[in-house]
Amino acid sequence: MDSNSTVYANEHTQQLLDAQAHICNHIFYFLNSMAVKCAIELGIPDAIQKHGKPVTLNELATALDIHPTRAPSLNRLMRLLVHSRFFSKEKLANGEVVFGLTINSQLLLRNHPLSLADFAIFVLNPITVNPANHISSWFRNDTVSPFHSCHGRNIWQQAETMTEYSECLNQAMASDSRFVARLLTSSNECKSLFKGIKSLVDVGGGDGTMAKTIAEAYPGLKCVVLDLPYVVEGLQGNGLNVEYIGGNMFEAIPPAQVVLLKSILHDWSDDQCIQILQRCKEAIPSSDQGGKVIIIDIVVDENSARNEHSNAQILFDMEMMSLTNGGKERSEEEWKKIFVNAGFGCDYKVLDVLGPRSVIEICPL
Numbered sequence: 001m002d003s004n005s006t007v008y009a010n011e012h013t014q015q016l017l018d019a020q021a022h023i024c025n026h027i028f029y030f031l032n033s034m035a036v037k038c039a040i041e042l043g044i045p046d047a048i049q050k051h052g053k054p055v056t057l058n059e060l061a062t063a064l065d066i067h068p069t070r071a072p073s074l075n076r077l078m079r080l081l082v083h084s085r086f087f088s089k090e091k092l093a094n095g096e097v098v099f100g101l102t103i104n105s106q107l108l109l110r111n112h113p114l115s116l117a118d119f120a121i122f123v124l125n126p127i128t129v130n131p132a133n134h135i136s137s138w139f140r141n142d143t144v145s146p147f148h149s150c151h152g153r154n155i156w157q158q159a160e161t162m163t164e165y166s167e168c169l170n171q172a173m174a175s176d177s178r179f180v181a182r183l184l185t186s187s188n189e190c191k192s193l194f195k196g197i198k199s200l201v202d203v204g205g206g207d208g209t210m211a212k213t214i215a216e217a218y219p220g221l222k223c224v225v226l227d228l229p230y231v232v233e234g235l236q237g238n239g240l241n242v243e244y245i246g247g248n249m250f251e252a253i254p255p256a257q258v259v260l261l262k263s264i265l266h267d268w269s270d271d272q273c274i275q276i277l278q279r280c281k282e283a284i285p286s287s288d289q290g291g292k293v294i295i296i297d298i299v300v301d302e303n304s305a306r307n308e309h310s311n312a313q314i315l316f317d318m319e320m321m322s323l324t325n326g327g328k329e330r331s332e333e334e335w336k337k338i339f340v341n342a343g344f345g346c347d348y349k350v351l352d353v354l355g356p357r358s359v360i361e362i363c364p365l
Contacts, residue, residue, distance in 0.1 A: 035080045036108070037124040040117050044081075045105040054090060054098035081105075114179045122172030123319070127151065127158065127165055131322045144325040155323050160230055170231070173263075174209040180262060180296060180354060181213035189353050193294055193361060194218050194258075201226055201256040201283065203249050203276075204264045207235060208242055214260075215240045224254050249276055253283040262296040263357075266316070269326025270338055277342035277362075287347070287363035295360040298329040299350055312356040335360065 039045065047063040048055050055063070057078070061071045078099055082089045086108075088100040101109075108117045122128060134149040143149045151158055159166040184190050194200075194214065198221065202211040205225035215223045215237075222241050225232060229246030237243060245254055250272070253259060259280040265273045277293065284291035298313050317329035330338075332350065339348055344362045351359040 032080070032084055033124055035077060035084070036086065036120060038077060039081055039086065039105070040108055040120060043110075044078075044087075045101060045108045046110055048087075048099065048101050048105075049109055049111075054088070054100035056096050056098055060099065114182055116175055116179060118168075118171040118175035119173075119179075122168045125165070125168055127162075128323065132318075135322060146322045148325070154325060156228075160228075166230075170206055173206045177206070177209040177262065178213065180357075181210045183354060184296075184359070185213060185217035187353050189351055190359060193359065194221065196290060197221055197258050199256040200224070200258045200260055201254050202260045202262070203227075203253060203280070204261070206231060208237070208244065210260070210262055211242050212237075212240050215242050224256060226254060249279060251279070253279045255283050257285060257290050257292075259283055259293045260296075261293065264297075265295060265338075266297050266320055266329055267324050267327040270334075270341075272326065273338050274342045277338065277344065281343055281364050284364065287365075292361055292363045293344075295362065296354065296357055297360065298356055299335060299352075299358040299360070300329050300331045302331060309356045316356065 042064050044060070044064065047060060051059065051063065057071065057075055060066075060078075061074055064074075066074055078087060078089075081087050082099070085102055086105045088102055089097060090100065091097050106112055107114060108120065109115055110117055131146040131150040134143075134146040137143075138146045138149055141149070145154065147155050147158075153161075155169075159169050184193075194217075197218070200211070200214065200221060201224040202208070202214075203226050205211050205227055208223075208225045211223040211225045215221060219241070223243070225235075225242060225244045226247050226249060227244075228248070232244040232246050235244045247254075249264075261276070261280070265276065268276065280293045284293065298316055300313050300317065301310065313329055320327040320329060336346060336348070339362055340346065343365065345365045347365070348360055348362040351361070353359060
């Protein structure tokens with residue numbers, strides 16, 4: 001080390017150490033994700049819930065059928081999961097240490113009505129994760145996406161040709177839809193969205209989880225789920241006012257008073273979003289007859305203070321970069337440009353009621 005470097009190191013030791021810790025935290029951050037995946041796969045949240053109260057490490061190891069030699073390693077896993085606020089840790093009067101659930105781990109319970117366990121498992125599936133290793137090479141070549149660089153096809157083709165991955169994807173989307181739909185239909189701010197509506201088509205609605213929840217909340221509302229034929233094949237409404245139609249949203253959307261696009265447009269480029277919205281515009285009546293499109297997606301606020309929600313928005317955007325060809329999370333100005341180019345003008349409303357995501361209501365001119 002030369003003399004100048006030595007002087008710099010002496011004068012900025014704490015900054016250097018902080019920078020080193022910052023780098024370590026980020027390069028090892030994937031282990032936080034893998035620890036969450038491990039907790040779900042082992043069933044740690046479910047074991048603690050079944051126990052009925054916080055558990056000791058030995059009780060947890062027994063409940064999970066952990067190999068006898070792995071108990072010390074289980075303690076290390078729990079230390080990380082406690083640090084990342086997925087579990088609580090408490091020392092009892094008798095000196096025993098017990099682990100309990102937090103609201104974060106409650107949402108990973110398999111029997112929780114709003115469980116996000118399947119969503120987490122899909123996001124952390126190697127097929128979904130590995131494309132991130134191709135982002136740097138993607139910046140220097142003409143491959144359509146890092147996902148395509150990794151797997152030689154896009155994510156939808158991968159799902160169509162791999163039954164297990166397709167099921168993982170569908171379960172993840174159903175998990176997310178249950179979470180969003182329950183909050184959407186119980187929110188006072190969102191009740192006006194569905195008031196007086198007689199028909200709705202959920203575009204890209206998968207197994208109909210979203211549509212079924214809306215149909216339950218609004219019995220007079222007829223819901224149609226549009227998705228690719230292989231996705232909706234054999235699905236039934238189970239007595240609810242829900243119908244399934246196989247089709248392509250780029251070609252035509254069944255006529256309805258309202259079109260719902262939940263987590264759809266962020267998968268596609270601006271030009272493709274315009275094309276989808278044009279098909280929506282063709283499917284709905286005029287605004288004075290209640291025609292509108294409801295979009296559930298992120299509206300990025302680049303000026304917001306750094307918090308859980310803004311961090312999630314930025315990470316979602318990187319996920320879209322990794323998995324899709326042109327998909328992205330958009331700012332309000334970017335959304336407005338798409339709406340205008342699709343023929344909807346500037347008549348829209350943004351409701352910030354879903355954490356990182358928003359509900360956007362647009363009406364035809």
